[in-house]
Amino acid sequence: MEPREPKTGDSSRIPAIVDRDVYFDKEGFLYDFEDWSEELFRVLAKEAGLLEINDQHWRVIRFLREFFAINGRAPLNRQLREGTGMRLAELESLFPGGIRHGARRLSGLPNPEDCR
Amino acid sequence: MIYLDNAATTFPKPAEVLTQMLETYRRIGVSPGRGGYDQAVEAGELVEQTRRKLARFFGSSDPDRVIFTANATDALNLAIQGIVVPGDHVVATRLEHNSVLRPLHHLKRQIGIEFDLVPFDKNGFIDPDRIGRAIRPHTKLVIVCHASNVLGTIQPAAEIANVCAARGVPLLLDVAQSAGMIPIDMQQWGVRAIAFTGHKAMMGPCGIGGLVVMPDLEIRPTRFGGTGVDSANLFQTPGFPHCLEAGTLNLLGVIGLSAGLDYLEKTGMARTLQHEIALLEHLHHGLQAIDNIRVYTSPSYGLHTPVLTCNIDGMRSVDVSTILDGDYGIAVRAGLHCAPLVHADLGTETHGAVRFSLGPFTTREDIDNTVSAVAAIAR
Numbered sequence: 001m002e003p004r005e006p007k008t009g010d011s012s013r014i015p016a017i018v019d020r021d022v023y024f025d026k027e028g029f030l031y032d033f034e035d036w037s038e039e040l041f042r043v044l045a046k047e048a049g050l051l052e053i054n055d056q057h058w059r060v061i062r063f064l065r066e067f068f069a070i071n072g073r074a075p076l077n078r079q080l081r082e083g084t085g086m087r088l089a090e091l092e093s094l095f096p097g098g099i100r101h102g103a104r105r106l107s108g109l110p111n112p113e114d115c116r
Numbered sequence: 117m118i119y120l121d122n123a124a125t126t127f128p129k130p131a132e133v134l135t136q137m138l139e140t141y142r143r144i145g146v147s148p149g150r151g152g153y154d155q156a157v158e159a160g161e162l163v164e165q166t167r168r169k170l171a172r173f174f175g176s177s178d179p180d181r182v183i184f185t186a187n188a189t190d191a192l193n194l195a196i197q198g199i200v201v202p203g204d205h206v207v208a209t210r211l212e213h214n215s216v217l218r219p220l221h222h223l224k225r226q227i228g229i230e231f232d233l234v235p236f237d238k239n240g241f242i243d244p245d246r247i248g249r250a251i252r253p254h255t256k257l258v259i260v261c262h263a264s265n266v267l268g269t270i271q272p273a274a275e276i277a278n279v280c281a282a283r284g285v286p287l288l289l290d291v292a293q294s295a296g297m298i299p300i301d302m303q304q305w306g307v308r309a310i311a312f313t314g315h316k317a318m319m320g321p322c323g324i325g326g327l328v329v330m331p332d333l334e335i336r337p338t339r340f341g342g343t344g345v346d347s348a349n350l351f352q353t354p355g356f357p358h359c360l361e362a363g364t365l366n367l368l369g370v371i372g373l374s375a376g377l378d379y380l381e382k383t384g385m386a387r388t389l390q391h392e393i394a395l396l397e398h399l400h401h402g403l404q405a406i407d408n409i410r411v412y413t414s415p416s417y418g419l420h421t422p423v424l425t426c427n428i429d430g431m432r433s434v435d436v437s438t439i440l441d442g443d444y445g446i447a448v449r450a451g452l453h454c455a456p457l458v459h460a461d462l463g464t465e466t467h468g469a470v471r472f473s474l475g476p477f478t479t480r481e482d483i484d485n486t487v488s489a490v491a492a493i494a495r
Binding site: 077078080081087088089092097098099100101114 | 431432434435438439441442443451492493
């Protein structure tokens with residue numbers, strides 16, 4: 001996907017931790033799945049209020065990234081539940097911002113296109 | 117699965133509709149009205165028979181003025197773009213779906229039309245007098261969403277049509293959410309055109325809908341092509357329905373729509389709606405008893421479709437719907453529902469809301485399970 005527009009206010013911060021410009025959409029989702037790194041995740045997580053990253057967080061993040069890398073799309077809801085071994089209500093409370101704006105966004109998956 | 121997204125499309129479709137589609141299409145699935153062989157003639161007759169059924173169903177006098185389209189959005193575009201010209205003014209409402217809002221905004225930018233959008237009251241209803249006050253000397257058309265896909269409120273169509281008639285302006289009613297749910301009588305109400313879809317309460321498949329136009333309303337063709345008749349004419353065939361129907365019809369969709377009409381006649385719309393509204397009240401009662409729930413739907417169900425929209429405080433609507441699906445197997449619709457101005461007026465334009473829309477196959481147990489699931493999520 002072609003980069004389109006930088007997230008407002010982020011252009012000067014991101015190059016400090018990665019070696020190239022990273023672009024976000026207006027809701028803070030990465031435009032390019034490949035721009036994600038553990039270092040970037042830690043920065044974005046801290047910015048979102050996730051100060052302590054534990055094994056559960058990593059399990060979710062790794063599942064989402066692996067699934068997307070293999071399938072080219074985000075998991076279905078039941079696949080997310082099966083793949084993480086968590087109820088989605090639990091997952092929602094695990095990440096500041098919930099499932100979409102928390103887990104999915106911090107995993108570097110693209111912003112889903114739906115009616116919102 | 118507990119399916120509560122019937123305002124998007126009814127699911128499942130009745131078995132007899134699906135069976136009829138398969139059997140009839142297997143037998144006469146050819147190009148309707150385009151050939152002289154028996155199957156083409158039979159297919160053509162089925163199309164004309166469906167026009168007659170639809171004309172009766174909607175209280176229209178002329179089956180030829182039943183135009184098949186892909187859906188309600190397609191029908192609305194056909195009507196709006198075929199009626200409005202540069203410099204015209206249109207009145208619509210803030211309840212409208214993007215199927216109306218986007219054509220109006222594009223026509224404003226492309227050809228310089230003007231429009232005004234009448235607000236709804238705190239319960240989600242349009243005051244007919246406000247429609248009247250918005251009409252100007254150069255108003256060419258009034259468009260009203262008969263039933264809101266977000267709030268479920270059914271507008272007083274006959275009163276609005278009266279106001280429009282008094283000012284000499286045609287009323288185009290978007291009945292995407294109401295057709296097949298409540299009786300619609302164009303003649304009696306004085307509605308000059310309706311746009312409907314076949315895949316919601318009319319119980320047909322996706323991909324078929326229509327525009328029904330009364331005899332005193334003219335609509336310019338905006339699409340051109342084959343009609344199966346008058347082929348030597350290099351311009352669009354004049355006269356209804358051909359002037360507005362270019363290309364081969366969706367015969368499978370027409371068969372399904374016809375079967376859907378038969379199903380509605382057999383089951384009875386009033387009885388189905390009564391069942392759905394009783395369950396809606398049960399749902400409303402259950403959700404209101406939960407802390408942290410904000411219900412946007414009016415508690416008065418006298419003029420309502422079975423739709424309830426709400427939010428859980430502190431949660432994004434999309435996450436609520438994800439949890440309902442993933443943890444409880446309950447399908448609902450979150451977001452803006454393609455009606456951004458309704459959400460702007462509700463104050464939910466940023467994260468939308470969760471919509472529960474009930475259907476003929478929804479059960480009391482479905483509602484009990486849904487209320488329990490929401491209560492657990494909101495805890």
